[in-house]
Amino acid sequence: MGKNKLRKWSEMDSWDFVIQPGFNEIFGKDFRLKGKWKSEFFRNGNPLVLELGCGKGEYTTGLAMMYPEKNFVGIDIKGARMWRGARTAHDHSLKNVGFLRTRIEFIRSFFGEGEVDELWITFPDPQMKRRREKKRLTSPIFLNSYRTFLAPGGIVHLKTDSKPLFDYTIKVIEHNSLKINFATDNLYESDYSGEILAIKTHYEKLFLLKGFPITYIQFEVNNEVRFELLEEKNPEQ
Numbered sequence: 001m002g003k004n005k006l007r008k009w010s011e012m013d014s015w016d017f018v019i020q021p022g023f024n025e026i027f028g029k030d031f032r033l034k035g036k037w038k039s040e041f042f043r044n045g046n047p048l049v050l051e052l053g054c055g056k057g058e059y060t061t062g063l064a065m066m067y068p069e070k071n072f073v074g075i076d077i078k079g080a081r082m083w084r085g086a087r088t089a090h091d092h093s094l095k096n097v098g099f100l101r102t103r104i105e106f107i108r109s110f111f112g113e114g115e116v117d118e119l120w121i122t123f124p125d126p127q128m129k130r131r132r133e134k135k136r137l138t139s140p141i142f143l144n145s146y147r148t149f150l151a152p153g154g155i156v157h158l159k160t161d162s163k164p165l166f167d168y169t170i171k172v173i174e175h176n177s178l179k180i181n182f183a184t185d186n187l188y189e190s191d192y193s194g195e196i197l198a199i200k201t202h203y204e205k206l207f208l209l210k211g212f213p214i215t216y217i218q219f220e221v222n223n224e225v226r227f228e229l230l231e232e233k234n235p236e237q
């Protein structure tokens, strides 16, 4: 391993706001911070916002700077990308940021009922091939997982260059009668003027350079509804 990579790993290990749980800490059990992120990790009662597949964590750190009265946790499986966001949080002494290195499939082991107020899903792998519905981060499988820890009326933001993923997500939302707060298939030509326009992720910049329109949906998850797959009849198989 190169010197640079070793330095990054050792920095990640030394920062107490970066959590890299071992398999034995979550396999068949809840992680020690489940239900306790506000009281034991952030030590305040502020709202908690997650960024899923955060990569370099531009939303996690960018929103944390804009909203010091909220807490943010960036989640990704890849440590090298996460290091960039963690380094930014360290350099700016951000006290309202955490990073969690894990697979999103395990997320229910980490967050307790009603613990999370908002979710950002930023440029996920679209997974639009046939029989990949279960892998999409806005599929009913994942929504069922998110509803276990989202507070009532919890908000999900999806930003993607993938029009098929945008269309699929609108279908899931409509099928389940969820409330859409805002949706556009061309964000930078829309009348949306919220904070999201100020932050652009690594992947977003690459897609903008290629001239792809950026889509955005903000919707509310009704945590009393159990969501069903649209494309596959037997979800358990």
Ligand SMILES: C[S@@+](CC[C@H](N)C(=O)[O-])C[C@H]1O[C@@H](n2cnc3c(N)ncnc32)[C@H](O)[C@@H]1O
Pocket: 052, 053, 054, 055, 056, 057, 075, 076, 077, 078, 081, 102, 103, 104, 105, 122, 123, 124, 125, 201, 202, 203, 204
């Ligand atoms: C296309 S990149 C987008 C990264 C960042 N959000 C951006 O916009 O630049 C997708 C990210 O999701 C992460 N990812 C994909 N599947 C994941 C999973 N099942 N669990 C955790 N992270 C995942 C990848 O490691 C990668 O960093």
